[in-house]
Amino acid sequence: MAAPTGRKGTGLHFSPWNLLLIIPFWILLTPLFNRSDPTLWGMPFFYWFQFVGIAIGVTCTVVVYFATKDRRAVAPLSRPTDVDELDEGSAR
């Protein structure tokens, strides 16, 4: 059951869509929005801008979800070429 140690890759299968997940981090750049004007409904820019940040974050995760939804990063374990891994998986 014990697999050979650390020599293998990580099984990392990267979709370019995932890069969208970096965008929401711009909300950490406080100098961009740390000011009062323009206000919205009496709310300083600092506050309403960060509410807009929620919408931007949600948009990014939603797009990544739909773009990667039905696509498996790797084929399921039952793929014939993976028969060795399959056996090991069911032995546990």
Place this chain on the structure above:
Amino acid sequence: MSDLQVPELIIFCLLFLVVTVLGFVAARWRAGQTLDHLDEWGLGGRKFGSWITWFLIGGDLYTAYTFVAVPALLFGAGAMGFFALPYTIIAYPLVFLPLLRLWSVSRAHGYVTPADFVRGRYGSPLLATLIAITGIVATMPYIALQLVGLEAVLRSMGLNAGGFLGHLPLLIAFIILAVYTYQSGLRAPALIAFVKDLLIYVVILVAVIYLPVRLGGWDSIFTAAEQKFAETPSPNDGVLLNSNNQLQYATLALGSALALFLYPHSVTGVLASRGRNVLKRNMSALPAYSLLLGLLALLGFAAIAAGTEPLINQATGNPDTNTIVPQLFHNEFPAWFAGIAFAAIGIGALVPAAIMSIAAANLWTRNIYKEFFKRNATPAEEARQAKFASLIVKFGAVAFILFIDPQFSIDLQLIGGVMILQTLPAVAIALYTRWLHRWGLVAGWIVGMFWGMLLLYNIPNPATGRAHFGGSALALDKLNIFGWQPFAGSTVQIYVGIVALIANLLVAVVVTLIARGVKAFNGTDTTEDADYHVDEGDENLRPVAAGH
């Protein structure tokens, strides 16, 4: 002021009764074949769909303490308290991908806790135990803080006696919670979370529409806040950030986001879901709670405009700023609505407290009891042990509040955030690579942990006159590495957790290089590449509640 608020109390008790019934009924809700297995008791059968997961994780992360403390922070310090918003904006994109891997590998191997994963990935009982202990120690004060939130509400309803009598209502509420969590496991908070979140949504939406109208619009609310902060002597408050605390704002948001899903109770909520798509959907939908939290935070300013005064806690004799939001509702709304709001916050304390105690109990059972006391424990023995541990954990938290100054829990929770962050290399980075050596991880953990504690210990709080544990903002001037002060004279502040994490990572890398140089054994990895992509519906998927 300390008169009993009868209408509020009646509404509160009625709603509390409803969730108590739900808590007991939950044992039979979507029941599996047995509750005598951690997959069932501790993870609700690993089959929660998108909606249940959304309510469960939402109820788990956005706690009563959050709802009480974040507005209190804005009330006291202004813009700095708003860090909770960027924190929850970046948390989901940040964990989107790693959580999927954690879910898959845990599903493939039947892992229940993050420490289980570390054990499987590195075959190191020492490292797994360090992770488990960190998780338990960081969670305990968090549970105690839920009690602080619940007590703030109870005291606002007039149950504000001194001494033991003052804590009695809290004790009763917690005994009820303990009993139904014991019986129903994770299904209880999952079911109650529906009630809690619906109540919270209604209350906040009404409040953020009604209060600004009543107080003359956001315009006058922010003007009142500006006025208040201009009058205080403290340089670090205000409606905007200043040049000193912007870095603290960003690093605190980032550090908190990194820490969020390292907390064992968050992992419990994640592992209870049915599949990867459920999690992806939730990463997109959970920010709805961020919107709520942001709006709620602004009520801290509304309280300034409304002239709300914090209640004096009869047990400690000090004004308790955590009563700001309850007091605001009490003063500005009719009694029946304030009752609903109090019930929302009160039930909001029960859901996370239940999940946290289950998560801590799982850690104890899987990674300490099974590792050191009973290696061949059967699943039924594990479940029995965890149920029992959940009781101990809860009463430990009550004892914290009863016998020790609540301030101590707040300090500990601050420390807990820094501590849990130190498990990031072993849990999160290990999801992607085993390049970091297990001895590197152990060494990094030790350095990050102790340096983090030391830095926190040395932070004073001039506002309260305390010399130690005065907050999480470290002036860069104080950064001292064996006598070397890289930023001497700087008054810019940074979040301690990030500083400790950087030290942790540096040490982990250096020790890894050494360990690889001397070819030290890096443990046995029992996970496979394909395990990190397992999903519901796969053939040959490990059955839920399988034997070991």
